[in-house]
Amino acid sequence: MKTKGSRRPTHGRSTAQDVANLAGVSLTTVSRAFHPKLSVAEKTRKLVRSAAAELNYSPNLAARALAGRRSNLIGLLINNFDDPEQLELFRSVSSEAQKRGFHALLLNIDQESQQVESVDAALQYQVDGLLVSASHLPESLVQRGAELDKPVVVVGRRTHRLEYSAIYCDNVAGASAVADYLFEHGCKRPAFIGGRAEATIVQERQAGFVGRIEELYGYQPMARIAGANDYENGIKAVNELLSLPKVPDGIFCVSDLLAIAARDAILLSGISEKPQVVGFGGTFLSKLESYKFPTVQVPFQKMVRTATSHLIDLVEGLEEGPKEIAFQCELVSNS
Amino acid sequence: MKTKGSRRPTHGRSTAQDVANLAGVSLTTVSRAFHPKLSVAEKTRKLVRSAAAELNYSPNLAARALAGRRSNLIGLLINNFDDPEQLELFRSVSSEAQKRGFHALLLNIDQESQQVESVDAALQYQVDGLLVSASHLPESLVQRGAELDKPVVVVGRRTHRLEYSAIYCDNVAGASAVADYLFEHGCKRPAFIGGRAEATIVQERQAGFVGRIEELYGYQPMARIAGANDYENGIKAVNELLSLPKVPDGIFCVSDLLAIAARDAILLSGISEKPQVVGFGGTFLSKLESYKFPTVQVPFQKMVRTATSHLIDLVEGLEEGPKEIAFQCELVSNS
């Protein structure tokens, strides 16, 4: 039995060649033994596996990515680090991916300037696909999109790029249900609060709400864009609303976080007839005893897991083209 | 001028060799032109850069990781996806890393079973270092620790492993300040609520609080461990506290999230003399108008950025051994 290349491993880690030598098989066989799908005699596989265990061997994924055509890496493009619901995304993406032998590369595209760089980095790391959770699809991504033959899945909202899959919840229907709710609960002067104007989610929820309000009331609701989906900006936006000549008596907030802000702004204003507040998301914020407001429950975890899983299906060729999946979301009163 | 290896790129992406051919230089020179630290005539660099731009070339990081000894990847080991403050970690780690040309690989170690696998995966991907934000250091990591010659930085709490760096805030001092605060504010029967017993953070904060309470009162405070750092468990734990024969009149909660839960449990109990509640973290939760409780402000972002930056320094050899940095945290009243 030839024992070629028995040089000591450079980095202290043992290589497939070492395993091959110990097991008395070829390098090729070792490689095969580590790929469940390739056919190797069960006996050989065990032999190799135990030799590998003995040497404490584990494959070098950089080498695999270089030689093969897969890295088992997905790029996770994120630009919203303000909303607590995003935590669920990190948890679910990583857990779902790991379950299937993939790992997520965290790509922060908060700043406009990081966007191109981030997509580039992802590609340089040879990611197999991209999962996008960004309030609005960055131009840079769209441009690069064409060059990629890598699958792209957008989670949380629709996309107008046909090449991308989109997994989202029915924002329009959810928002429209809020209009009905307010109408039925005696609201006379409905209003809307959004976070960022560019965010597709905001646009969709606003459209759904405004559309239904018009049908029910015959006119458009007051509306305010906070500029960001955070507490401070929410307070400001609601204050503006409250200082209007006709103070609204029902406010639909595009997120639970803004709803919290709305409630606090109302509290602070000392206004006597407190407007109703409705949120969107169904996060723990909407369930806090001291707030407890109606909200549209989004099946966030299910959405994210589905998106991740779908992306991996695409990568593995288990599924074909891009795809759209819309989840239902329903209004819960939390009372 | 020789034009070797002018085969068309396999994956549609152009390679350094293509760039070399177009620029009329050697492959090595291209490689150099892409490493700021290596010396190349400025003129040559420009030449190469423009050839690269023309071919839309960008380096294959898998190949670089294989050939060189660096991947510019750091493994981010996380097991706490419940506390909103973790969002800041994701934002800061990714942003700080990207600023320095690194990227984070997201490793979920929520489940005991994922821990070994995650550390392995990180090593397989040839990460240059590990950033750990886990409430308690997993056994599996500790075991693997020895095999790594990779730097490990633990963020948020101390570690007893001398090989690891630790960047944290002074939990003991912070918690001790809470004891003083309660004492000075007329609290007669102090109590403590923790999340998970295994969490080092909980242990440190409990120790700091209990120690100082003993000094001030001559006895230990009541204490309850919720089992998890979340709202539901917090409510339960506080309910237990409230049903004790001697109802506490001051509760120190190990996190802002638990403090919120405490406040709501108190509200729900309808108890007349509401105990004071103090949190820890200084997150937006402690600043909400409807809650607004005193808390220990942790410089979370600074901590995380420092940790990331320090890890990269270690990787790049800009700094030497492991290191400990403790940040001060101070009690803020939020009133």
Add this chain to the structure above:
DNA sequence: CTGTTAGCGCTTTCAG
């Protein structure tokens, strides 16, 4: 400052 020559550790045809 730049080119030549060897690989890094793995996957992959293609034979056997």
Add this chain to the structure above:
DNA sequence: CTGAAAGCGCTAACAG
């Protein structure tokens, strides 16, 4: 079912 050989795209000594 298994082995031999040829790279994947890049970096790293070593010369020149």
